[in-house]
Amino acid sequence: MSYLKNVLNRLGGRELTVVAVLFAILASIWCFAELADEVLEGSTESFDQTLLLAMRSQADPADPLGPGWVEEIGRDLTALGGNVVLSLVTLIVMGYLVLIHHRRLALVVLIASLGSLGVNTALKNSFERERPSLVPHGAQVYTASFPSGHSMVAASTYLTLALLLGRAERRRRLKAYWLLAALVVTALVGVSRVYLGVHWPTDVLAGWTAGAGWAMLCGLLAVWLQRHGQLDRPTAGEVVDEQ
Numbered sequence: 001m002s003y004l005k006n007v008l009n010r011l012g013g014r015e016l017t018v019v020a021v022l023f024a025i026l027a028s029i030w031c032f033a034e035l036a037d038e039v040l041e042g043s044t045e046s047f048d049q050t051l052l053l054a055m056r057s058q059a060d061p062a063d064p065l066g067p068g069w070v071e072e073i074g075r076d077l078t079a080l081g082g083n084v085v086l087s088l089v090t091l092i093v094m095g096y097l098v099l100i101h102h103r104r105l106a107l108v109v110l111i112a113s114l115g116s117l118g119v120n121t122a123l124k125n126s127f128e129r130e131r132p133s134l135v136p137h138g139a140q141v142y143t144a145s146f147p148s149g150h151s152m153v154a155a156s157t158y159l160t161l162a163l164l165l166g167r168a169e170r171r172r173r174l175k176a177y178w179l180l181a182a183l184v185v186t187a188l189v190g191v192s193r194v195y196l197g198v199h200w201p202t203d204v205l206a207g208w209t210a211g212a213g214w215a216m217l218c219g220l221l222a223v224w225l226q227r228h229g230q231l232d233r234p235t236a237g238e239v240v241d242e243q
Helices: 002-010 013-041 045-054 068-079 083-099 103-127 149-167 172-195 201-227 236-242
Strands: none
Touching (some): 083 103, 172 201
């Protein structure tokens, strides 16, 4: 215990945070692996079907719960995790970061979005899980089901942006605000995928887990770049121009 206490005393708060994030990344990998194993064994079939049908009318499983406008809201929410919306968000944020001379930080945002999309595609091709056939699909789908691409890329992109915005804030309530906003949007995107009948609940859980892990990895990359002085700083001439 005394040895451990000495080690902890030598580590600053930032180092302990990095260690905690590393453990969280490993935990997300372990959770994803366990979930994937259960899905491959078919152990989640009852759970998936129960939750999927819980979002449907008991009289007509083809009809999602609520009036027609609720289903339209579901489509609007699911678009927040679509490739077009996320690409626009990524490009807008990257453009802003380039304009304020943080080009390498813009690269981190690109890795968060484009990298997670690439990893998700590889995972889908590996598992090749069929989409739900219990109910009609409320949105067009073109790829395999596991893990949910909307959930994974949304989690990675929005959580990475929240982490970067949080690092720019000193007030904890603002840090918490950005993180909460990212979590809410990510959650709504995932739930909408199940509500529209295009994903099993475990697809979404896997997407959230993998996306959160990727976001934390991108956050560590941003921290490493900042600590090693690799984040771009404006030159004297650029500062004069902006003034």
